[in-house]
Amino acid sequence: MTGACTYLGGELLRRLEEDARYSRVLALDIRPPATAGKKIEFIKLDLTQPTVDSELATILERHKVDTFVHGAFLSHPTHAAEWAHELEDVGTMHVLNACAGVEPRRLVMISTTLVYGAHPKNPNFLTEESELRGHRDSRFVNDKVRAERQVQRFAAEHPEVEVCILRFAPIVGPTISNMYTRFFRRPVAPVMMGHDPLMQFVHEQDAAFALLKAVESHATGAFNIVGKGVLPYTTVLALLGRVPVPMPQLVARQVSKLLWATQLVGSPPSFLDFLLYLCVADGGKAKRELGFAPRLSIKRTILDFGGIGPEDGATDVARAQA
């Protein structure tokens, strides 16, 4: 798999290591993953290099790769937009070039529901058939949209490869770090005055479980991986005990531009649209075809992320594992 150092990558490596059905796991990334094991073999691979595709093809050929997981995507926006474009959009092209030659049995791609974009015309539940509108002025989202379009084209051209795209709702949890967790870890959060869209999250453990399911199954196509239920944005803030700062749209955009330009916050101005409009997806298809149903409701996910346990202080995941 690529992107072995991401949260999902590490979790997948750990689960595959424990699973007797898999004999060998290749972890491809620019640095060794934190998860080590007997089956795990680390190969240094930089997807931004110009000839990485033939290098990758050699690796796939030599190890006779059966299932390829493409997860080398950024979890938070960066100011190095050129590099991000090279990694996500062009990196996906390299991966597909290699896969076109070698043709592994299965290709799993990690994407997000942000590719649908937050738009005033979005229905309450976006399905997998909904258009990938991407997001105006957001390179973070639009690079992922372009990568996903490439994978869809690849799937159409290579019907013998099982291509599966997982669109994860924003993943939150006590250990993962991404744009949303960084945003919600701040003590104050902006609120677009008078707007309160519904939000949706998926717990990190649920997300890792879904990825494992996708690797195991034979289902093809795109799947929304979402948590149970939705909550209004301000209720999420209230549950976490964050202080909402209501701002009129014009002010919020200017403040956000300033903070982003000075690199004080990790969310670009275009993210404010996600605080204005709905971007909620329907996970019914994943349940029917992939057999994945989330275990934790959104409230428990939020409380677990915030480290706010019930009276006994134990978090839900700790109790679920016990």
Added chain:
Amino acid sequence: MTDEPDDEGTDDEWYGDADPRVPDATAWPDRDLGFLGSDYDGKAAARSDISGPVHSELEDEAVLRELERRVEQQRTPAFPLDLRVHLPLEGLWKRWRALAMWGRSDVVDDFGRDPRATARWEWLFEFLYTRWFRVQAVGVENIPAKGRALLVANHAGTLPYDSAMVMHAVRRDHPSRRDVRPLVEDTVFHLPFLGPIMNRIGGVRADPANAERLLEKDELVAVFPEGEKGMGKLWKDRYRLQRFGRGGFIKLALRTRAPIIPVAVVGAEEAAPMLGKVTWFAKNIGIPWIPVTPTFPWFGPAGLLPLPSKWYVQFGEPIDLAAQHGPEAADDRLLVNKLADQIRTQIQTMIDGLLGRRRSPLLAAFLG
């Protein structure tokens, strides 16, 4: 402490006699108590074992407290200035969370209806329904006790009071107190403050996908096919139904096999008679027009309050389109338009009937 009478020796019974094989706990040289001063270093403790009473209870407590503090320190990260110890931030934060959760519940349904918020606004609807508009609802029993149905109603007024009253009528007067999910036009749904409130009390953005999903879940859905045109009717056009959209509600009913219940609302036009509308500057603040009513721009926001007109709401007999047409009929555009017009005519007839019941045209609008 020593003045208190001893309990009946219950403690001794509970703990039993000391085991002679176990060395006395107090005899352990405690090298960790140096912090209490030179008297409490190990030697002193050991010495005190030999000679007479060990510690007073007060000193015991001090030791215990200090040990507790150290354990606590081990657990919390060592800041140069430990804010958590010196400031009651934890308590403040807990209070803040409780305060922020006031009036909202931590579980909403899929479309964002918040039961606690709904209950919070209930009194207002009850007041509007019984005291302000004095709504008379007839035919509520035409709504099925369970199962899906599509309520189709006329629309009027600058603010959607009519959808709120239809919702409240069914919740209040229907034997099984069903909840109606009104579909709200985009322009209203994305209004600041009003939009989220409508969403919390059950409103859903008018989108075919949303409506279909709700009907598949066997909910009651209310649509106002006139939409924005209905709300933007001028006073001179009152109670003249506008075009019924593009017949989307018919397609919806055919596809989901839901019966249509025509609803006529009379009184909403007089509650906010629109004398004219100003489109200048309206687009800049995100609304299609600025209404001009006898009260609105003149009295500021208070002018948006409705006039106390007398309302009638009539629920008609259910029309089961699915009995005559299959789901494939939804693609027959001519048929859809014809059916939409039939429903429209029927609602217009119901409205005219209700209007005829009023005694005089204008005064009756307020006195009933």
